[in-house]
Amino acid sequence: MDALIRKLEHFTQFTDEERQALASLSDLPVVVGPRQDIIREGDNPTGVNLIVEGYAIRYKALPDGRRQILGYFVSGDICDLRVFVLKRMDHSIAALTPVAVRVISEKRILEMTDRYPRIMRALWWTTLVEESISREWLLSMGQRTAAERIAHLFCEIYYRARIVDLVEGHRVALPLRQTDLAEMTGLSVVHVNRVLQDLRKQGLITFDGQVLTILSPEKLEAFALFDPLYLHMDEGKGTVTRTAPVTARAG
Amino acid sequence: MDALIRKLEHFTQFTDEERQALASLSDLPVVVGPRQDIIREGDNPTGVNLIVEGYAIRYKALPDGRRQILGYFVSGDICDLRVFVLKRMDHSIAALTPVAVRVISEKRILEMTDRYPRIMRALWWTTLVEESISREWLLSMGQRTAAERIAHLFCEIYYRARIVDLVEGHRVALPLRQTDLAEMTGLSVVHVNRVLQDLRKQGLITFDGQVLTILSPEKLEAFALFDPLYLHMDEGKGTVTRTAPVTARAG
DNA sequence: CGCCCACTTGATTAATATCAAATACTGTGG
DNA sequence: CCACAGTATTTGATATTAATCAAGTGGGCG
Numbered sequence: 001m002d003a004l005i006r007k008l009e010h011f012t013q014f015t016d017e018e019r020q021a022l023a024s025l026s027d028l029p030v031v032v033g034p035r036q037d038i039i040r041e042g043d044n045p046t047g048v049n050l051i052v053e054g055y056a057i058r059y060k061a062l063p064d065g066r067r068q069i070l071g072y073f074v075s076g077d078i079c080d081l082r083v084f085v086l087k088r089m090d091h092s093i094a095a096l097t098p099v100a101v102r103v104i105s106e107k108r109i110l111e112m113t114d115r116y117p118r119i120m121r122a123l124w125w126t127t128l129v130e131e132s133i134s135r136e137w138l139l140s141m142g143q144r145t146a147a148e149r150i151a152h153l154f155c156e157i158y159y160r161a162r163i164v165d166l167v168e169g170h171r172v173a174l175p176l177r178q179t180d181l182a183e184m185t186g187l188s189v190v191h192v193n194r195v196l197q198d199l200r201k202q203g204l205i206t207f208d209g210q211v212l213t214i215l216s217p218e219k220l221e222a223f224a225l226f227d228p229l230y231l232h233m234d235e236g237k238g239t240v241t242r243t244a245p246v247t248a249r250a251g
Numbered sequence: 252m253d254a255l256i257r258k259l260e261h262f263t264q265f266t267d268e269e270r271q272a273l274a275s276l277s278d279l280p281v282v283v284g285p286r287q288d289i290i291r292e293g294d295n296p297t298g299v300n301l302i303v304e305g306y307a308i309r310y311k312a313l314p315d316g317r318r319q320i321l322g323y324f325v326s327g328d329i330c331d332l333r334v335f336v337l338k339r340m341d342h343s344i345a346a347l348t349p350v351a352v353r354v355i356s357e358k359r360i361l362e363m364t365d366r367y368p369r370i371m372r373a374l375w376w377t378t379l380v381e382e383s384i385s386r387e388w389l390l391s392m393g394q395r396t397a398a399e400r401i402a403h404l405f406c407e408i409y410y411r412a413r414i415v416d417l418v419e420g421h422r423v424a425l426p427l428r429q430t431d432l433a434e435m436t437g438l439s440v441v442h443v444n445r446v447l448q449d450l451r452k453q454g455l456i457t458f459d460g461q462v463l464t465i466l467s468p469e470k471l472e473a474f475a476l477f478d479p480l481y482l483h484m485d486e487g488k489g490t491v492t493r494t495a496p497v498t499a500r501a502g
Numbered sequence: 503c504g505c506c507c508a509c510t511t512g513a514t515t516a517a518t519a520t521c522a523a524a525t526a527c528t529g530t531g532g
Numbered sequence: 533c534c535a536c537a538g539t540a541t542t543t544g545a546t547a548t549t550a551a552t553c554a555a556g557t558g559g560g561c562g
Contacts, residue, residue, distance in 0.1 A: 062476050068390045085376050085379055090480060121336060128334075128336055132337075135321050135385065138385065138389055141389065142392055142437025143317040145549080178508075189509085190509095190550090193509065194511095235338040428541090438519090441518090441542085444542060445543095448542085460540080
């Protein structure tokens, strides 16, 4: 829950009461094994999932088995906040690594957002950021080369992990296989492997399947044509809490 | 405005009063010339745009000029319903063909959704469908071949146009250039041209830059691995208006 | 130890981009 | 009505990117 609050506070500032409400939002976390589905396409979802620990993904598959990862969740991310409006999931959500999730019922979400409009606005913000990310992915898929695409993904992970204090030095715990990267970027595993070697050779990153190290954020961002604007960090503070000072941009 | 109501009624059934409220929502339409920006990246949007006529697009560009179309709007589509939460646009919206838009202020939207929860829900539905479409595009970009991707796009256009009565026979007015298709699919113009020839040769479609004809919807859908589920048509009726009969699926 | 994965490497092929030129189409002015 | 300019489409040839196929290597673990 901590991570959620930390993340939302990049958008707004909460009162203690609001923070309290957020903290008491959900039940105990459930642990999901790696590569297990959390929600499957076609399901009628009953609650919202808050990722407490680990990496989860959205994915979608074609009938012949080709599979595309559409996005990922880190600690503090909420899956499918407004999914109650739709009848059936049009995609699946799965744990990539071991994941701890807290399930929050629709009722609780509604109670809380009714009582605390600022929380509602903050939650909206998270879904808008998620959409923005998905647009950036579309740009990546359509226009960035394989190397740029992977580099860009690493930049994004770096930023998103940092928001919730998952970065130390320039290192992020990132227990992914190269096949996962392949499914995220729409590339073949072999090609991902070669691109990774190339990025390593260029001295931009280090990645061993467990830890991603960004050797030079500036260089990597330049290479990837990465512009963090699409993550909309820190930008709501001024508008929502009008009296609060605007803090410096993270990073 | 008609098209909007027609579209929303694929999700729910309105009372006359609600329909009235929707109809009186906005001012006179403004006409935007083809290839003109409607909102530009970095802008702080002041209102919501309802497309009355024509095709508009979302797009995003890299600093070196590469450009990706992220989605398109047909009559009845609303751009950026909840954009007030974010400070700045992270992408642009432009007219592809001549477009008529109605601008709706945030205030009006809020008044209406406060008074008519069913309208609020219906508007939410449209944004969820839009997100779903963007996920499907990601799947297309990552996993579908060039030909499948274009075929899939045509299927989608066919369905979305049909919702708002823009299809006659199996023909849709679609005044696009091949470069537009290229930017939508992340392909080069030359390759789009060849794929189009191929689809024509296979007897699946006809397209002359003005009118798209789907010669055999079944064959085209099979070829494109198209499953209309992601468009979430007709699926909310049962849940929102509990007394209303569930109508047959369109198509 | 030996097996199962994941990763790596090399060779080849397929998909798609790029470059360059030719053809068609659209609207305009004479 | 024609000539022309400008743009869009088409075609051909070639280059590049990335996929596929096939065969290693290497590490973790029962």
